[in-house]
Amino acid sequence: MRDQFSRRSFIRQTVSVGAVGIGAAALLSACGKKEGGGGKKKAEAAAGCTDVSGLTAPEKAMRTTTSKYMDVGPDPAKVCDGCQLYIAAKAGAACGGCSVVKGPIAPKGTCNLWAKKA
Ligand code: SF4
Structure with a gap:
């Protein structure tokens, strides 16, 4: 009987540790996806x-x-x-x-050719 409790205890602990590990892996994975998903936008913004x-x-x-x-x-x-x-x-x-200045243009950028939108 005592052996059975210790086996149950072992299984519970193993499942708990596994669940924590899976949760941590999912969290880290989600963080990585968030960074990677907007990679181009973030790179442009930076x-x-x-x-x-x-x-x-x-x-x-x-x-x-x-x-x-x-x-x-x-x-x-x-x-x-x-x-x-x-x-x-x-x-x-x-x-x-x-239309005139080639390359990527920031919406809040400017140049000396600025002409007010009609
Ligand atoms: S101010 Fe006007 S002309 Fe100059 S870069 Fe910006 S959009 Fe182009």
């Missing part, structure tokens, strides 16, 4: 809309030297999402585009 690796030299020059694009405009009344040249970000994306 880096801003500054990846110009796909642009040609003239496009980069237009972006930096001619238009003087910046990721965050100093005047909240003159930012890209209020500009008629702004191309809105696709659903879930952090960066939009621009």
Whole structure:
């Protein structure tokens, strides 16, 4: 009888530890998925809309030297999402585009070509 109690006790403890282990694994897995699922958005948000690796030299020059694009405009009344040249970000994306300035464009960015949305 005593042996049976100790076996039951062992089984209970084993099941409890297993349940805790499965719960912890599920929690860690969920955390990982959350980070991975929004990876591109998070990467864009962290880096801003500054990846110009796909642009040609003239496009980069237009972006930096001619238009003087910046990721965050100093005047909240003159930012890209209020500009008629702004191309809105696709659903879930952090960066939009621009008809004139190539590359990713932050909605709260600006440049010296800003033109009020009609
Ligand atoms: S023209 Fe300049 S301010 Fe207007 S959307 Fe393009 S980058 Fe932004």
